[in-house]
Amino acid sequence: MEETDFAAHLTDLMTGSALTMLIGIGHRTGLLEAAAAGPATSEGLAARAGLEERYVREWLGAMVTGGIFTYDGREYAFPPGHAKYLLGETAANLMPSLLTLSAFTGILPDLERAFAEGGGVPRSAYGPYLESLGAKTGDSWKHIYREHLVDGFFGAVPGLKERLTAGVRVLDLGCGTGNAIAVAARAFPASRFTGLDINPRVVEQARETGLPNAEFLVGDAAELTADPPYDVITAFDAVHDQDRPDVVLRRIRGALAPDGLFFMVDTNFSSHVEKNIGNPLAPLCYAISLMYCTTTSLAEGGAALGAMWGTEKATEMLADAGFRHVEVLDSPRPQNCIYVCRP
Template sequence: MEPDPDRTRAFGERLLGMLTGGMLTMLIGIGHRTGLFEAAAHGPVTSAELAERAGLHERYVREWLGAMVTGEIMEYDPADGRYSLPAAHAALLTGATSRNVGPAASSMRTLGSVLPQVERCFTDGGGVPIAEYAKVSAGGLGETWRYIYDEHLVDGFLRPVPGLLDRLRTGVRVLDLGCGTGHAVNVMAREFPRSTFEGLDIAADAIAGAEAERAALGLSNATFAVSDAAALAPAEPFDVIMAFDAIHDQAAPEAVLGLIRDALAPDGVFLMVDTNFATRLEDNAGNPHAPLSYGISLLFCVPTSIATGGTGLGAMWGQERAREMLAGAGFTDVEVLDTPRPQNCMYVCRAVAA
């Protein structure tokens, strides 16, 4: 049967849009890392003036600007040869805010750098150790979440949990499992000085960064340690345990959930922030966030899990599977809440129904 020419043409146009978007994503990352967007946000400018503002070579800046203009990211006035970044666009491309897509675009560079290793996994099996990502990330993978913690951690994630802010103000023991560079722990430790906070992560370089930030902030109620979540066995139980986008990356997530349950005080609560998708593929069709999340899962979550001997659960495990695994770990009271990010939800888990 001959293909429908109209459908083929329409799909070709869509493919062109995908390829163009991929290229612009790389160039947005360059604009973020080199400070071009921040420099352009100060007002209309020629390519030479923008290069001078950013301390860059004009010829490269000029070609980058060509892509920005034809990609409808920036505007150009041929009358005076000046380029401008509309304020409405600058709101999503500049500033230390969670709306800035620059860090996300930069993270694509990290994933692209390990692409040959992931491709080999398709034929050879195995995984890609997280250390391989750390070699090329330059902090890009966690930068967006730093902004999210600054803007939304207290009011967007913690406040909706009944009674949690009061407990944190009074003083409780809190663990952030898979804390990365520890920014969430440090934000909470500064906000709730009567509580004590501990951050654990398997990545030594991330923990070193967390400790450096803690010391710079002068926080005495936060500690960090290099540790595998699969070895969780605290001397004293925690009142609150949190995991931000960390459980699905574990080699043995079911076992880790069980350890979390055992590490909680009788009246403790486990907050699991994870991806907000369905378990079945067909139920994710039409979700605008799904393709990107499947891609990140393929290029990061699955290979890093398999590299540690796991099955590669992946970021798209979905709410149905998550609920089953939480129940299997002994969490009999689970409430799913929205978060400030539509691609994430939060599971508020207790072992005994209230």
């Protein structure tokens, strides 16, 4: 890249960072929601949102020149084709990710200390920042499961939906607030689902789903036993963060019935930086990995695989854990792939 192009590239990065902050303001003040109700002048939008016009006008200037809103010389508009990526209960809405990313600014001093002194930032340190921003990390996946779990994710594996329909025992490891099970247990009433998570707070929330064929347990995946053996074990975005991923994968292998299937959804990148160059999703995922996955694992003395552990490392670890047949399939989301693993 030419020097002048690089300066322009850096300016673009700063612009993106600044607009991200302003989009967060739009979310928290209700401006985005108000703007989605229809075109308005700055006075009209300020009145609609109950805010100060002078601030709203400056914010609108950034939204228009940043390509988020349009302006006809009198009224500002938030096109529906843009609004769906920042509002609404759908998988397209990127707001939960944007807010989660913004929340990481709160732990930066601790992270920078860890660069110099080692160790990491514990998961508990993130809570206040995520909660104060109103970010619910489970939210984006909740919508993704609702729209894509049954046909997109499970449908990618020939015969899996049929087995789930007939009725099997399923364990969802690192189930979080139970969003995947909430969808799967309704779609496959003959199957019995167990969610396991080490965090009692999320398990308590998961139990609120109250489905007759689902139960939620607090426990460490590194201590998983084969009692009972499971026909299907799923792990959505839950393996690379493990403190002892090698132990967990071996436990999963040991807890599967002989014809069982481990269905692991994880990030879809290479383990080698040079192969990720040019992948537009890679810098963001390395950044999230640094600011959350890697440092929270290091805080526990863990393996710190990070979100960018990559398909090469993952398939190697799955083979080491005793899976003799591992297939890597595309998922409905380009940033994730599906590992279909059989003993």
